[in-house]
Amino acid sequence: MCHISRYISILLTFSAAALIYCTQPVISVAAEVTAITNTSASSDTCLKCHKRNGQMLGLHGNPGLAIVCQDCHGEKGNHPKKGASLNQFGIDSPLSVQQQAAVCLTCHDNETLADADWTHNVHAVRVGCAQCHQLHPESDPMLSLSRQQHSQLCVTCHKVNP
Amino acid sequence: MLHSKRQFLKGCGALLAGASVYGITQSPLAEHSDTSSEADIKYAMVHDENACIGCNACVEACREVNQVPEGVTRVKIERRGPFGEYPNQSYRFSRVSCQHCEAAPCVRVCPTGAAYIDKDTGIVAVHEERCVGCQYCIAACPYQVRFINPETRTADKCDFCQQTQLKQGLQPACVLACPTKALTFGNLKDADSALVHLLKSKPTYRAKVDLGTRPKLFHIQTIDGEIML
Numbered sequence: 301m302c303h304i305s306r307y308i309s310i311l312l313t314f315s316a317a318a319l320i321y322c323t324q325p326v327i328s329v330a331a332e333v334t335a336i337t338n339t340s341a342s343s344d345t346c347l348k349c350h351k352r353n354g355q356m357l358g359l360h361g362n363p364g365l366a367i368v369c370q371d372c373h374g375e376k377g378n379h380p381k382k383g384a385s386l387n388q389f390g391i392d393s394p395l396s397v398q399q400q401a402a403v404c405l406t407c408h409d410n411e412t413l414a415d416a417d418w419t420h421n422v423h424a425v426r427v428g429c430a431q432c433h434q435l436h437p438e439s440d441p442m443l444s445l446s447r448q449q450h451s452q453l454c455v456t457c458h459k460v461n462p
Numbered sequence: 463m464l465h466s467k468r469q470f471l472k473g474c475g476a477l478l479a480g481a482s483v484y485g486i487t488q489s490p491l492a493e494h495s496d497t498s499s500e501a502d503i504k505y506a507m508v509h510d511e512n513a514c515i516g517c518n519a520c521v522e523a524c525r526e527v528n529q530v531p532e533g534v535t536r537v538k539i540e541r542r543g544p545f546g547e548y549p550n551q552s553y554r555f556s557r558v559s560c561q562h563c564e565a566a567p568c569v570r571v572c573p574t575g576a577a578y579i580d581k582d583t584g585i586v587a588v589h590e591e592r593c594v595g596c597q598y599c600i601a602a603c604p605y606q607v608r609f610i611n612p613e614t615r616t617a618d619k620c621d622f623c624q625q626t627q628l629k630q631g632l633q634p635a636c637v638l639a640c641p642t643k644a645l646t647f648g649n650l651k652d653a654d655s656a657l658v659h660l661l662k663s664k665p666t667y668r669a670k671v672d673l674g675t676r677p678k679l680f681h682i683q684t685i686d687g688e689i690m691l
Binding site: 460 | 548
């Protein structure tokens with residue numbers, strides 16, 4: 301009798317483990333998660349002011365990654381005041397394309413990115429990541445492009461005037 | 463008397479031999495290739511591989527205009543690379559589509575006459591209603607650009623938009639879609655055309671010319687990494 305109950309408990313444990321494993325969202329992130337050293341920092345201070353534009357909803361907001369604002373945007377310093385050196389991303393950023401990309405490349409690997417899409421390679425020093433990709437919203441529009449949309453995205457910049 | 467008889471027989475033999483040689487040279491194949499040279503139009507295309515960015519806008523435009531089903535395509539942009547070290551890398555692109563050969567192997571092997579060269583334009587096209595899908599043309603094409611259209615079940619390939627764009631007096635869909643103007647389409651027999659000007663001003667190459675197919679798809683080679691001419 302004792303044996304039977306032991307078998308049942310082992311079986312239950314295995315099935316529970318399998319269930320947990322299966323229900324985990326399968327996210328394929330083209331990044332090797334490196335240890336983020338900034339463990340003491342948290343996003344709470346930032347979110348006191350940046351309630352709306354500070355929310356991280358997409359893949360980078362995954363609690364498993366434990367990414368905080370400072371990991372990408374840098375230390376606060378004297379931020380709300382002028383002369384603060386926070387990292388900004390996108391076309392209006394004072395940072396150079398390579399400086400912007402370097403922040404992303406601390407976790408992302410350029411070869412993995414090239415496997416996902418060869419166009420990463422040819423834009424490495426010309427276009428910042430954030431000019432195409434959006435991290436904060438729920439989904440990055442670049443991940444759900446159709447073939448036609450992908451082509452048209454190239455056309456928007458590369459169009460030669462007749 | 464004997465002497466003149468021998469001379470007569472010799473003469474007859476020479477005449478017969480000459481006539482037979484003349485007959486051999488006038489083969490059907492020779493006739494075939496002559497037909498296209500009489501028309502005023504001979505369409506051709508140039509792909510500038512320096513201007514091409516590999517965006518595939520041509521492929522998508524062709525698919526839409528010519529109703530090409532998913533899984534097959536009339537035009538492909540072959541990508542090679544990356545060349546160089548990250549982050550300064552580059553790729554090279556080459557268009558793969560029907561070359562509209564003047565001596566088209568696909569036309570020669572077609573048993574039903576479905577594959578043909580349009581006498582007025584030099585375009586290699588397919589009579590859909592005559593094609594039985596035997597795939598001889600697919601095997602014969604050295605450029606491997608023919609396929610069986612899964613919807614019509616007949617041989618299909620680029621026809622320079624003969625049935626769609628050219629009918630309306632427009633340039634082929636791929637040419638219009640190209641954002642960098644890497645494609646130039648025109649008449650080889652029109653000395654003032656942009657195509658002829660381009661061919662005269664830049665060095666070009668054609669694929670597999672050694673096969674004697676006389677293709678009409680010209681490529682301007684990527685200068686990056688090549689000898690400057």
